[in-house]
Amino acid sequence: MSSKLTRSNRAGWLFALPGFSLLFLFIIVPFFFAFWLSLTNQRLVSPNPTEFIGLKNYRDLLSVSIITLEPERTEAGEVVRDKDGEIEYPRVRTITRSDEFPQYRGMQEWFRWQSGDTAKVVIAADVVFMKALVNTLTFALFIVPIQGGGALLLALLINQKLRGINAYRTIYFMPVVISIVVISLLWRFIYSGNEGLLNNILSALTFGAFTPVDWLGNTETALGSIIAMSAWQAMGFHMVIWLAGLQSISPTLYEAASIEGASKWQTFRYVTWPGLRNTAVLVLIVITMQSFAVFAQVDVMTNGGPLDSTQTLVFQTVERGYGKQDISGGATISVILFLMVLMISAVQAFLTRERK
Amino acid sequence: MTLTKTTLGALAASTLLAGGAAAQTDLSLWYHGAGNEVESNILNGIIADFNAAQSDWSVSVESFPQQSYNDSVVASALAGNLPCILDVDGPVMPNWAWAGYLQPLPISEDAIEGHLESTIGRWDGEIYGVGLWDAAVALYTRDSTLEALGLRRPTLEEPWTKDEFMAALDAAKATGDYDYPLDLGTAWTGEWYPYAYSPFLQSFGGDIVDRSTYDTAEGALNGDAAIAFGEWWQSLFAEGYAPGTSQDPADRDTGFIEGKYAFSWNGNWAAATTLEGVDDVIFLPAPDFGNGPIIGAGSWQFGVSSACEHPEGAAAFVEHALQDKYLAAFSDGIGLIPGTKDAAQMTEKYAEGGPLAVFFDLSAEQSLVRPVSPGYVVAAKVFEKALSDIANGADVADTLDAAVDEIDDDIETNQGYGH
Amino acid sequence: MALVTSDNHGLRLAARYATLSLVALIFLFPLVFMVVSSLKPDQQLLADTSSIRAFLPVGDISLDNYVKAFERAPIGRFMANSVFVTVTTVLMSILLCSLAAFSFVFLDWTGRGALLSVIVATLIIPFETIAVPLLLLVSKLPWIGLEGLETGWLNTYRVQIIPWIADALTIFLFVQFFKDLPRELIEAARVEGASWLTIYRRIVMPLSGPVVATAAILKSLTMYNNQYLWPLIVVQDEAHRPVMVGLGYFFQLQIAWGEVMAYLTLISVPVIAFYLVLQRAFISSIASTGVKG
Structure with a gap:
């Protein structure tokens, strides 16, 4: 790499500077400003002066505790059970809203488990944030393979020499052309609970055996529905990236493979895939980044509901920063998101590094 | 046409004046x-x-x-x-x-x-x-629906009580003619929630914030009245009286006209379209849930x-x-x-x-x-989420507590919003 | 023998087209729904959504929605604004991002690795999180225009263009593509005394057809389809509004779905046309990339 021929500080900086200065001014500088905001109590709309409050915003989001609930007992000391035989516990609000436990004030139950007769309850200062965090990770975890893999299949499918293949390529790309806001609106019709298109199709395919599902109104299916739609929508986007990669593989390599009588799979495994290395890294990183930024779908389709099952971090950033005028709280979430994704990409970069 | 003329006239006038x-x-x-x-x-x-x-x-x-x-x-x-x-x-x-x-x-x-x-x-x-x-918001229904269900026609002086209202919903439900007896418009997110639904809470005796001080929601939004409201609100969805938060926006617009719903809680801006589609539509006043019939303004x-x-x-x-x-x-x-x-x-x-x-x-x-306070903008958002969560089956008391905490935090962060 | 093979071939061809078409259906249906719906009156449009009729131009078909849509909003203006902003941004973006990527891949200079990492890291920052700081920034930025020095970029085209020119994705796209180009070509040109600018113009860019087309397509999509929040907060006058902000005109209390669909169909036309044009660049570039290897 460090050949004398390519060494040039002046030319290097000169070429990179115009693009980098714009990025610096319009993304990096505002981001540092957002970071500073996260250390203050700045409001979006307020006549009050801004105060520096250190890490309070971070504590308000990230604090988690575990409390132990003893079962309700009768005077004889017997554990009280409800009619299903489940042990009854005092309500969490008797602790979180009690003056005896100021340290838990305002915290809420996130989840619980039972150990013996007692229940361990994880309470968090900001349960909605925690749920958004988990949902965002789930979203990313599923969409990366589905979308990336699907897009590669599409690219392979479309990368053949057939009459009319251009028309197909255009069609596969169509959903990308339409804004995600609009796509989300259209899919609200498709996912609709009673007479939605999807329910009708499934019921027709199963001759009526399928019971209609309220796809977006059900905590079990809402996030999955959004994942499926999102993967579908942007698949064409990544197909185009894969295609650019496929087309940069020299035809002579394929000729050589065919002369040696390689099977289709062998050709893919030993010619195509190695030739797609750089593209794969690109697609992986881009999908990961995009998936952490998921917002419009949630905003249009579910508003984070039902019961926070589709809350995401960027949705929360916007909801707080703009909706609830808590711009510093919103900025705090974005800083946490940034650090988190930075770590994930570091891991990805390590896993996909070029082995020399 | 007259409009264009006026505009032109205005233009001419202002040109003349500008010359002067x-x-x-x-x-x-x-x-x-x-x-x-x-x-x-x-x-x-x-x-x-x-x-x-x-x-x-x-x-x-x-x-x-x-x-x-x-x-x-x-x-x-x-x-x-x-x-x-x-x-x-x-x-x-x-x-x-x-x-x-x-x-x-x-x-x-x-x-x-x-x-x-x-x-x-x-x-x-x-x-x-x-x-x-x-x-203004009213309870839309058809004259023929009231008649068929044998219901008393409520008036401003004598609105339906909670029991009468629920009986009306039950009667509509029993016919099996409707997808749901009641359309609340849950498909409309945003300001519609506090505008259209907080009056129910107020009619139960609660409120979004305590209007005597405007410095807390404690008691107003999580007191007994509010919890009674929350239980009732939840039952509307749990017992199939109304479509939930995933209601199709198109159904909201046309469902009542198409006869999918017996009653619809809707604003006067939708009245003209409804009059075109439904001959005998009538607009009923809000039911009285105990603390007087109330609508937003x-x-x-x-x-x-x-x-x-x-x-x-x-x-x-x-x-x-x-x-x-x-x-x-x-x-x-x-x-x-x-x-x-x-x-x-x-x-x-x-x-x-x-x-x-x-x-x-x-x-x-x-x-x-709605509460006249700078804090209303945030409280309205919190209220919307709480109602949407309760509609989806969240524990009523816990949800209202959480809403109160969030509103109170916000008031505190904003140093009381100048009240 | 020959007959059988040709039969086989025909069958396989048919199977290929069947697969392609089936997949096409999956990707096409919202578009069909959109276009077909734009021809129907609202009442029918909504009633049709629950059946196969949603995809068929049946019933009361007319162009009324288009007529009404044009009455409701200055659609021509919005589209012209969006096309202008998009084309300008894409051209500048291709130029500046490919230059930067060129420097990162082929040149060796101090700070290169660090700078590239910083750039890639900016990929992570969702725009929503920097919108307010950026707004405060551009409202104070100076500009030298025809009338001399002015302050503030609000209500202009430049505020919709300049902040979006450089983006990490485009740089990254070029970087990954350039890595696959043969370095020997560049080094040979260096030996012969070619300047870096000549190498960029005469050797690297002519080989970069596919990535230029890809970058242009992807960038134009973000610019045309996703420019909502930003113009909303920096552009107050109607004359500068882009198409996505214009969409808001159609979401009144009672949504006129037919007009929404008509509007969407109209605004999709430029992007699809753009894609079709670039698709040719895509294909013709295959030959040139064949040079390498």
């Missing part, structure tokens, strides 16, 4: 009606008339799509780029006044004499905005931004716009409730005996403005 010694001072106005042709035409007519009628001021309008209007204004305020006259939604007004986006509107009490109280935006002892109209108003150097010019424009003929024009054009009784008499639908006259009475008799 006394040039008109330009006043910019922002309005939320972009894309609503009828509304824009009426407003342009008022502006043209105003510009032609006097020689001091010349108003020019910039319209924004309603759904993003508030964001545009907040962004412009941050960037120091506000116009002179600002259109502001009633419940948001205290927030903008408190934040210094607005200055008091120097309008005489005479000019607002006889206007519905809910069209006057007061904050901190001053008038900050005046509206040309109000909106407060709609768009005109105010003066703090950046405006000529508040007296803005006030002159607002006074001009408050004439009954304009109030009536808006009402005829977009179906809103005119701000005065005289104007109501000039309209087709709100005049006595008109098909929508009942809304004027609803507005005058039942309406309660």
Whole structure:
């Protein structure tokens, strides 16, 4: 790499500077400003002066505790059970809203488990944030393979020499052309609970055996529905990236493979895939980044509901920063998101590094 | 046609004036009606008339799509780029006044004499905005539905009680003719939730915040009355009385007309379309859940931004716009409730005996403005989420507690919002 | 023998087309729904959504929605604004991002690795999180225009263009593509005394057809389809509004779905046309990339 021929500080900086200065001014500088905001109590709309409050915003989001609930007992000391035989516990609000436990004030139950007769309850200062965090990770975890893999299949499918293949390529790309806001609106019709298109199709395919599902109104299916739609929508986007990669593989390599009588799979495994290395890294990183930024779908389709099952971090950033005028709280979430994704990409970069 | 003429006349007049010694001072106005042709035409007519009628001021309008209007204004305020006259939604007004986006509107009490109280935006002892109209919500149903179900027709004096209301829903449900007995409009997110549903809570005896102090929601939003409301609210969805938060927006728009719902909780702006589709539609007052029948109030108003150097010019424009003929024009054009009784008499639908006259009475008799506080904007969001969560089966008390905590935190962070 | 093979071939061909078409259906249906719906009156449009009729131009078909849509909003203006902003941004973006990527891949200079990492890291920052700081920034930025020095970029085209020119994705796209180009070509040119600019213009860019087309397509999509929040907060006058902000005109209390669909169909036309044009660049570039290897 460090050949004398390519060494040039002046030319290097000169070429990179115009693009980098714009990025610096319009993304990096505002981001540092957002970071500073996260250390203050700045409001979006307020006549009050801004105060520096250190890490309070971070504590308000990230604090988690575990409390132990003893079962309700009768005077004889017997554990009280409800009619299903489940042990009854005092309500969490008797602790979180009690003056005896100021340290838990305002915290809420996130989840619980039972150990013996007692229940361990994880309470968090900001349960909605925690749920958004988990949902965002789930979203990313599923969409990366589905979308990336699907897009590669599409690219392979479309990368053949057939009459009319251009028309197909255009069609596969169509959903990308339409804004995600609009796509989300259209899919609200498709996912609709009673007479939605999807329910009708499934019921027709199963001759009526399928019971209609309220796809977006059900905590079990809402996030999955959004994942499926999102993967579908942007698949064409990544197909185009894969295609650019496929087309940069020299035809002579394929000729050589065919002369040696390689099977289709062998050709893919030993010619195509190695030739797609750089593209794969690109697609992986881009999908990961995009998936952490998921917002419009949630905003249009579910508003984070039902019961926070589709809350995401960027949705929360916007909801707080703009909706609830808590711009510093919103900025705090974005800083946490940034650090988190930075770590994930570091891991990805390590896993996909070029082995020399 | 007449409109174009007036505009041309105004143009000619202003050109003449500009040629003379006394040039008109330009006043910019922002309005939320972009894309609503009828509304824009009426407003342009008022502006043209105003510009032609006097020689001091010349108003020019910039319209924004309603759904993003508030964001545009907040962004412009941050960037120091506000116009002179600002259109502001009633419940948001205290927030903008408190934040210094607005200055008091120097309008005489005479000019607002006889206007519905809910069209006057007061904050901190001053008038900050005046509206040309109000909106109201009613329980839509069909005359034939009431008859078929054998239900008493409720009146303003004697609205349905909670039991009567639930019995009506049960009767409709028992027929099996409807997808759901009741359409609450849960498909409409945003301000619709607090506007349309907090009156139920208030009728139960609770509220979004404690209006005696405005410094906490404790007790108001999580007291016994609020919990009773929450349990009732949850049962509407759990027991299949109403479609939940994933209601199809199209069903909200046309479901009642198509006969999917027996009753629909909807605003007067939908009345004109419904009248076209349903011959015997009737508009019933809100049920009384124990603390009186209540509906929301407060709609768009005109105010003066703090950046405006000529508040007296803005006030002159607002006074001009408050004439009954304009109030009536808006009402005829977009179906809103005119701000005065005289104007109501000039309209087709709100005049006595008109098909929508009942809304004027609803507005005058039942309406309660949303909490008048800068903190309302945030509290409304919290309330929306709480109701949506409860509708989806969240524990009522815990959800309301959490909402109270969030509202109280916000009030504290904002140092009491100036109350 | 020959007959059988040709039969086989025909069958396989048919199977290929069947697969392609089936997949096409999956990707096409919202578009069909959109276009077909734009021809129907609202009542029918909504009633049809629950059946196969949603995809068929049946019933009361007309162009009324288009007529009404044009009455509701200055659609021509919005589209012209969006096309202008998009085309300008895409052209500048391709130029500046490919230059930067060129420097990162082929040149060796101090700070290169660090700078590239910083750039890639900016990929992570969702725009929503920097919108407000950026708004405050651009409202104070100076500009030298025809009327001399002015302050503030609000209500202009430049505020919709300049902040979006450089983006990490485009740089990254070029970087990954350039890595696959043969370095020997560049080094040979260096030996012969070619300047870096000549190498960029005469050797690297002519080989970069596919990536230029890809970058242009992807960038134009973000610019045309996703420009909502930003113009909403920096552009107040109607004359500068882009198409996505214009969409708001159609979401009144009672949504006129037919007009929404008509508007969407109209605004999709430029992007699809753009894609079709670039698709040719895509294909013709295959030959040139064949040079390498």
